[in-house]
Amino acid sequence: MSEPQNIIGIVYDYDQTLSPEYMQDQVLFPAFGIDPAAFWKKCQALVAEQGYDNELAYMKTLLDYLAMDGPTNEDLRKLGADLSFYPGLPGMFDELGDGFLSDAHRAIGVRIEHYIISSGLKALLDGSALVGHVKAIFGCEFAEDERGGITFPKKVISHTQKTQYLFRINKGLLGPNDDVNDHMPDDMRPIPFQNMVYIGDGPTDVPCFTVMKKSGGHALAVYNPDDPSRRSFRKCYQLTATANRVKYIAPSDFRPGSHLRLVLEEIVTEIADRILARRKAELSEATVSAPGYD
Numbered sequence: 001m002s003e004p005q006n007i008i009g010i011v012y013d014y015d016q017t018l019s020p021e022y023m024q025d026q027v028l029f030p031a032f033g034i035d036p037a038a039f040w041k042k043c044q045a046l047v048a049e050q051g052y053d054n055e056l057a058y059m060k061t062l063l064d065y066l067a068m069d070g071p072t073n074e075d076l077r078k079l080g081a082d083l084s085f086y087p088g089l090p091g092m093f094d095e096l097g098d099g100f101l102s103d104a105h106r107a108i109g110v111r112i113e114h115y116i117i118s119s120g121l122k123a124l125l126d127g128s129a130l131v132g133h134v135k136a137i138f139g140c141e142f143a144e145d146e147r148g149g150i151t152f153p154k155k156v157i158s159h160t161q162k163t164q165y166l167f168r169i170n171k172g173l174l175g176p177n178d179d180v181n182d183h184m185p186d187d188m189r190p191i192p193f194q195n196m197v198y199i200g201d202g203p204t205d206v207p208c209f210t211v212m213k214k215s216g217g218h219a220l221a222v223y224n225p226d227d228p229s230r231r232s233f234r235k236c237y238q239l240t241a242t243a244n245r246v247k248y249i250a251p252s253d254f255r256p257g258s259h260l261r262l263v264l265e266e267i268v269t270e271i272a273d274r275i276l277a278r279r280k281a282e283l284s285e286a287t288v289s290a291p292g293y294d
Helices: 023-032 036-050 054-066 073-080 091-098 103-107 122-126 162-171 203-214 231-242 259-286
Strands: 007-012 111-121 136-144 150-155 196-200 218-223 248-251
Touching (some): 007 162, 023 036, 023 122, 054 136, 054 150, 073 122, 073 136, 091 111, 091 259, 103 259, 111 122, 111 162, 136 162, 162 203, 196 259, 203 218, 248 259
Parallel strands (some): 111 136, 196 218, 218 248
């Protein structure tokens, strides 16, 4: 039996997409007195001189800086409570999910699920105000030693590995022990790519944008309208005007009536209407008319 495929999945990058600041700059570095310039210089040296992957360089450097403090993942989660977001968040998650779909959509079980895929630290996001509004959060993770202190990177999500999590969402394989490479027929996948939207902010999201475009999904790039350098806008402009990676760009304002909300609501409506039309067609084809009277 095939899946109903009535879920609309909206997937978000985090840094510069849901928040104008990088999570470590906002809460982690101030808490431990880390100088951002020196930190990133050390990361860049590991990449350039020793061939580290960017995310592993970041996590190693973080462990080096935090060695004396020995924080636990729970300590990081507590820091996540101070993360802040673009206007309209986290309220938008509930407004779009509960109040936007029509009665006809809800009657056939259409619903919206939100997901975050980040190369940042999952522990920080797990302590944020976003928890409870999203179905799942995927991010880099640290293991802990016998005292509870963070030790070795347990999970690393690079910008290319993010695409793996799109397929996990597509197949409903969200658990760490689920094998995303297991074959699953298209009609058994809970969230087909046609029902999925990915929202990111720049070049590190290109692999996800590419998967969405090739698989019939929707890709949106957002930028910080308050960035005086216009670098944030230029990244998005290049994604649509030069690289043809996304169809829409919009300022990162998630409030009702904003450009981004209007575009996102139109995409959601389009997907929901298609699901409704398909369901009506299935019911029509399955219905046998009663015999008439001569």
